[in-house]
Amino acid sequence: MVSPEGNSPSRRGRPTHRPESARADDRCGLTGAWHDPAEPSRKGKPDLILKRNATSPARPDAERAEHTGGRPRRRHLRACAVVLAALTAPFPIRAGVPQARSDVPGGYASDSVILRLAPEALPPAKTPVAAAKTGTVTRRVWEGAPPPTFNRALRNTWKKWGVTRMEPAIRTLPKNLAAAKRYGLDRYYVLHVPAGTDTPALTAELAAAGAQVEQVSLNAIGTLSGLVPGQTQLLPDDDRFCDQYDMHNTGQDCMGAAGTPDADIDAPEAWALHTGTPGSVTVAIVDSGVMPHIEFRDRILPTGFNAVDPTDPDLTDAACPHGTHVAGIVAAAGNNGFGIAGVNWNVSILRVKAFSGCFGFEDDAADGIIWAVDHGADIINMSFQFCDSSLPLLESAVAFAADNGVLLVAAAGNDHLCGFGTVAAPARFPEVIAVSGTTEDDRIANPNTVVNLRWSSNFGPEIELCAPGDFVLSTLNSPTTYARLSGTSMAAPHVSGVASLVKSFVPQLTAGDIRQILRDSADDLTWNPNGGPPLVGRDDYYGYGRVNAFQALRFAGPQRIVSSSPTDGSIDGRQPSEPDGSNPDGWTTFRLFFLGGGGLVSTVAPTDLLVEENGSVASPGIQFLIPDDTTGTLTVVLDRPITPGTWTTITHVPSNTSATFGFLPGDLTGDGVSNEADVQHLVDTLATTSPPPADLDVDRSGTVGPQDILRLIDLLNGADAYPAWFGATLP
Numbered sequence: 165m166v167s168p169e170g171n172s173p174s175r176r177g178r179p180t181h182r183p184e185s186a187r188a189d190d191r192c193g194l195t196g197a198w199h200d201p202a203e204p205s206r207k208g209k210p211d212l213i214l215k216r217n218a219t220s221p222a223r224p225d226a227e228r229a230e231h232t233g234g235r236p237r238r239r240h241l242r243a244c245a246v247v248l249a250a251l252t253a254p255f256p257i258r259a260g261v262p263q264a265r266s267d268v269p270g271g272y273a274s275d276s277v278i279l280r281l282a283p284e285a286l287p288p289a290k291t292p293v294a295a296a297k298t299g300t301v302t303r304r305v306w307e308g309a310p311p312p313t314f315n316r317a318l319r320n321t322w323k324k325w326g327v328t329r330m331e332p333a334i335r336t337l338p339k340n341l342a343a344a345k346r347y348g349l350d351r352y353y354v355l356h357v358p359a360g361t362d363t364p365a366l367t368a369e370l371a372a373a374g375a376q377v378e379q380v381s382l383n384a385i386g387t388l389s390g391l392v393p394g395q396t397q398l399l400p401d402d403d404r405f406c407d408q409y410d411m412h413n414t415g416q417d418c419m420g421a422a423g424t425p426d427a428d429i430d431a432p433e434a435w436a437l438h439t440g441t442p443g444s445v446t447v448a449i450v451d452s453g454v455m456p457h458i459e460f461r462d463r464i465l466p467t468g469f470n471a472v473d474p475t476d477p478d479l480t481d482a483a484c485p486h487g488t489h490v491a492g493i494v495a496a497a498g499n500n501g502f503g504i505a506g507v508n509w510n511v512s513i514l515r516v517k518a519f520s521g522c523f524g525f526e527d528d529a530a531d532g533i534i535w536a537v538d539h540g541a542d543i544i545n546m547s548f549q550f551c552d553s554s555l556p557l558l559e560s561a562v563a564f565a566a567d568n569g570v571l572l573v574a575a576a577g578n579d580h581l582c583g584f585g586t587v588a589a590p591a592r593f594p595e596v597i598a599v600s601g602t603t604e605d606d607r608i609a610n611p612n613t614v615v616n617l618r619w620s621s622n623f624g625p626e627i628e629l630c631a632p633g634d635f636v637l638s639t640l641n642s643p644t645t646y647a648r649l650s651g652t653s654m655a656a657p658h659v660s661g662v663a664s665l666v667k668s669f670v671p672q673l674t675a676g677d678i679r680q681i682l683r684d685s686a687d688d689l690t691w692n693p694n695g696g697p698p699l700v701g702r703d704d705y706y707g708y709g710r711v712n713a714f715q716a717l718r719f720a721g722p723q724r725i726v727s728s729s730p731t732d733g734s735i736d737g738r739q740p741s742e743p744d745g746s747n748p749d750g751w752t753t754f755r756l757f758f759l760g761g762g763g764l765v766s767t768v769a770p771t772d773l774l775v776e777e778n779g780s781v782a783s784p785g786i787q788f789l790i791p792d793d794t795t796g797t798l799t800v801v802l803d804r805p806i807t808p809g810t811w812t813t814i815t816h817v818p819s820n821t822s823a824t825f826g827f828l829p830g831d832l833t834g835d836g837v838s839n840e841a842d843v844q845h846l847v848d849t850l851a852t853t854s855p856p857p858a859d860l861d862v863d864r865s866g867t868v869g870p871q872d873i874l875r876l877i878d879l880l881n882g883a884d885a886y887p888a889w890f891g892a893t894l895p
Contacts, residue, residue, distance in 0.1 A: 266363070275359040277367050278381050278790075281351045285318070285376035287311040287330070306330040317373040322355075325366050329356040351378070352790060404504050404646065409604045410493075410632035410658065411505060423604035427710075429631065429658055431507060434713035438669045439498065440510030445664045447494050448514040448536035448544045449657075450529065451487030452522065453480045457639040459496035459503055460513055467539055468515035471532035472524070479515045484522040485641040487515075489649050490547050492639030493657035494664065503646060504637055507661025507713060508668065514541050519548065526550060529590075530561035537565045542667055542675075544570055545660040546596070547653035549577035549588030549622075558590055566595035571667075571675035573660045575652035576600045577622040585704070587624040597679060598626045600705060601633025601655040602689065608705040609634055609650075610693045619650050627707040629686055631658035662713045670721035670760075678720075683708040684762060685715035715763070718796055723761025723768070725816050728754060728823035752787075752802045754814060756823055757795075765798040766791040773800065774815045777807060784812070830862055830876045843876050 266274040287306050307329050310322035321327075330353050357366065363382055370380040409416055409423045411431035416423055446465065456464055468479045481487040495513050498505030518524050518532035529548065536544050544565060550558065565572055574596045577588030591598035601609045601621035608630070609621040621633060633655035635648045659682065666678050673681070686709030690698035693705065702708050730751070758765050770786045777783040784806060790799040806812040808827050815822040830838040832845050849856050850870070862872040862879075 274361050274363055276354050276356050277363050277370065278352060278354055279370055279377055280379040281353060282376045282378050283351065285311075285313050285315070286351060287313060305332070315374055315376050318370075318376055321366075321369050321373055325357050325361060325369075327355050327357055330354070331356070404502075404637060407637050408504055410636050410654075411507075413604060421604060424606055427602075427604055427606040427632075429507070429662065429710065430712050430714040431505070434662075434665060434717050435498065435505075435509075437714070437717050438665060440508040440665055441668045442510040443512060444510075444668045444671060445508070445542050446512045446514050446540050447508075447660055447664050448516050448539075448541035449487055449491050449494070450516040450518050450532045450536060450544055450546050451481065451490055451548070452484040452519040452524075453478070453482070453487045453517040453641075454491045454513060454515045455480045455482070455488040455639075455641040456643065457488055457492060457496075458643050459492055459500075459506070459639050461643070463495060463511065464513045464515060469517070469532060469535045469539070471516060471518040471528040471535065472520045479517050481517075481641045484519065485647070486519075486522065486547070486649075486653065487517070488641045489636075489638045489647070490545060490653060490657045492646075493636065493654060494545065494661040496639055504639070506638075507658060508664045511661070511664045511668070514539060524548065526552075526555055526558050530557045533558075533561040533565055537568050537570050541565075541570055543660050543663050544572050545657050546572065546574040546590055547651075547656050549575060549582070550590070551577075551582035551586075551588055555589050559593055562590050562593050562595050566675070569675050571663055571678055572596040573656050573663065574598060575656040576624070576627060578651050578653075579620050580622060582622065585624050587622050587626040591622075592624070592626045594626075597628045597659060597682070598624075598707070599652060599656040599659050599711075600627050600630040600707065601650075601652040602630050602706070602710060603634040604632065606689050606710065607691045608689075608693050609652075613693045621652050621655070623705045625704055627704055629659055629682060629708060629711050630689065630706040631655040631711050659711050662711050662716050665713060666716050666720045669717050673720060681716055681719045681762075682711060685712050685719045686710060687712050687715075718759055719761075719763045721760040722819060723758055723765075723816070724819035725756050725814075725821040725823055726759045727757045728814075728825075729757075730754070730825055732823040733826070751825065751827055752784075752805050754800045754802075754823070754825065756798045756800060756814065756816075758798060758816075759796065763796055764793050765796055766793050768798055768816070772817055774817055775802065775812065776815070777810050777812045830879045832860060832862070832876075838880065840880070843873060843880070846873055846876060 288311065310319045310327070311330075314322065332350075332353060355366075355370075357363070367380045367382055370377050406416060409428060411428055413423045413425055413428035415425045442463075453470075454464065470476050470479055491513055492504065492506055494506055495508060495511045496504050496506030498509040514536055516532040516536050518528045529546075529550075533544060533546075562572060572590070572593075572595055574591035575588070576591045576598050578601075580586070582588045586592075587598050590596050600623055603609055603614055603617065605614075607614055608623065609617060609619060611617040611620060617634065619634075621630075633652050634650050636650065636654040637646060637648050638654070639645070640647045663678050663682060666681060667673060686707070688701065688709040689706040690700055692699050699705060758768070761767060768789065768791065770789060773786060773789075775783050775786060784802040784804050787801045787803045790801070791797075792799070800814060806825060806827050808829055811824055811826050813822050813824045828836070828838050830842050832842040835841075846860055846862070849860060850868070850873070856868040858868065860868045860872060862875045865871065
């Protein structure tokens, strides 16, 4: 361990003693504890430090799947009748249920379903949970036993599937309540069930529960902008990423302690959306210096400042392994085949050395902050603490930075050295985001309540956010080494990194904008270290919650459409029918995924959307909208199906963003054309695949079988209400 006393800092022209009134007063002068490799970990095993030759080759890319066959030989359409007799009985599928994956954009939730109740099934006015009011409409929430208004089938389903909560699906009803009721918007509810539930089976059972259920559907999740369809995460190939619970917590062992899945900052989900834009954002690391580590050395800016001794060009942290560790959390390159991944893979680093070894002075810290402002810092990370009650210079420097539009992030401090329940400076200043530290199971770092923990996070009324700070793996002060450190020093750069990612994603955002976004998008943590009731909402331990990189990106910037389901620009007859099985020959329901606007798709009104269909005298209108602020998904229900053979565009007028859909029944190969090749594909699949894919249900009957071949032949031969489809494409 670094000695609590250590060697006194040496400064040119200054005595080498440490004045009690001016030193950064924690065990290392900063706010991170170094876990020496020779010291035992939680289970008595040594900590790991990876040494890798800088010239070592990166891990090879994942192997690509090999193509093992060509297109099947085409046969004439009339030959299909011969094949019909040889096929097995049709394979059943659930009507209206898309064969998608759960808990991924483009799929459906495994912990909730949506249903519309008949008026007689609505919960009574008096509910076990206090009602929240929206305008003049009382929004009813029901927990515990099923409402007494439910029939026996619904009550049995509630109990069987372990329903925990029922709440209105429309969080903010339109002002025109008469229209809302006319479309049943006051009767849409979300049923919450345990995660991992077979919700397709649950929807099928609810659909059979009688007339009290007018409609039931899966709770769909939209796809993200710029993603491979269905992709929810970008998991980098760095060979020690599996050890970074702070970025992606799967419950993996962290130095002898099992983590809690998803007790992380949702970094892979954020990276699937954005990994940073080179040269767009600068984060200043005001610390003990930063070594040019292989993970980010090409993004260290050529200018830098040694506030301890401006005549000394050394900007590394050779005397105290702290600044490089902080920088790696912010900026380590991801997907480079080795080491770790930082939050922002493309951010620029501005080095400001304000501490001599592990100790520093107020004037140096203040000088370094002001220098960073004057040299283009967008964000300043301050992983250090001062406990003095009066720090006018440091406070003035922080105020100066804030007045110049710089976002300031600081560690709350460790081990209550400033007093129990007291946040250290500069974190306690109102211009600064104060960050407390949590463990791999989403608990405030507290050795009195967390087994074998060797440090404590400060807490107090100034805490704004929290982030992982215990045994965080990052870069060390040698070009190719890594180690785990603990402390709020490690928590703060997670917030700085996310802030830089948001700034890169939407450059026009101000520091104030980003600060509010980080608050609004944080995950509320509720574990109470005092053993009392859960800490719901903002509190002195976690602030507004654990920083969430993905949600921060989702909340950022102006509201706009970024993706849709069905996929924007689709020419695909394989889409599932409506969730309730209606309109089998077309689509009326579309899901638009929005970014920005604080994540509040409930603010989108029907008048904000324009539906246009080429080739039609009158385009479809909007029947009603179902917003989901949790996922950023807006479900648009049209008053009629879109016309086959045309393009239909839904435009969000305020942002001038849109999604376009094309419906060509029978395009089973997905090549944009409906012809005999699709019949052959269907014949071969039915003959060789059991059960056949649900997307081959051409007639939308709920089963895939020979009747779908006949239906497709009818479409192509014009024996249907549709025009002739042989070789048809959309205009």
